[in-house]
Amino acid sequence: MGENQQPTPFHSPQMRVSHDEREAVVERLNTAAAEGRLDFSELEVRLDLxxxxxxxxxxAPLTADLPQEGPVEPLVLKGGMNGATRTGRWRVPAQITVYGGMGSVKLDFTQTECRLPEIAIEAHGQTGGVTIVIPDGWVADxxxxxxxxxxxxxxxxxERLPGTPKIRLTGNGGxxxxxxxxxNSWDRRMQRRKQER
Incomplete structure (x- = not known):
């Protein structure tokens, strides 16, 4: 069974589930809570079950009232003339291509919840440049x-923390x-300011 899929209907209800299948449901529940579909107390009950x-x-009943979650499409981000940013909470795909363009691109993963083992990023600095910010505990190749x-x-x-992705970065500085x-300290200050609002 693939990642992020619910148990498929053709399995016998009495058939035993694997660790991976339990983990896939846990991941789906955490995502649903991050999307605002489950409140904290309901999340706790379902995670325990x-x-x-x-x-x-x-x-099966733990995700029956949640929409099916498919894989996230690859992301292509282009700086163009005015630049582009991807910050805050966003769903991280396994493949990202970034073009700095004239205006630059900032890709900020610090508030994302990502359980992918690896993220492939192809970055082309072009004229504007590309800045990628990853949380402490994530590593980059x-x-x-x-x-x-x-x-x-x-x-x-x-220093890689358990359960965090590895960024595999390719491309050209341009x-x-x-x-x-x-x-950095500026990023942390801005994040604290947003949380206080």
């Missing part, structure tokens, strides 16, 4: 990144450059 489920009959004229800077650490880093 999912983690202790033994059969498909135990699991940048060994296949081309400096270009604008250069490439990797300011991330190599004339604007590409930077991948963890949140």
């Amino acid at each position: 999912a983690l202790n489920a033994k059969t498909y009959a135990d699991l 940048t060994s296949e990144m081309d400096q270009g004229l604008g250069g490439f800077r990797d300011k991330t650490t190599s 004339t604007g450059g590409v930077v991948i880093r963890h949140p």
Whole structure:
């Protein structure tokens, strides 16, 4: 059974479920809560039931009232003349292509909830450049990144927390450059300000 899918109807209700199948339902419940479909108390009850489920009959009702969640389409982000940003809470696909254009692009993962094991990002700095901000505890493999004229800077650490994705970054710095880093003091200050509103 693929990731993020509910138990399929042709399974016998009495058939035993695997760890992966329980985890897929847990992930779907967490996503539903992040989308505002479940409140915290309901999420807690359902998570407990999912983690202790033994059969498909135990699991199926936990996501029956939630929409089916398909895989997230690859994302292409272009800076164009005015620039582009992707910040806040957004669904992270496994593949992202970013073009800095004239105006630059900022890709900020700090408020996303992502359980993918790996995210492939192809970044082209072009004239405006590309900035990628990943949470503390995420790591990046940048060994296949081309400096270009604008250069490439990797300011991330190599300490990976369990359950976090690895960013596999490829592409070219172009004339604007590409930077991948963890949140700086300005990012943290702006995030605190948004949370206080």
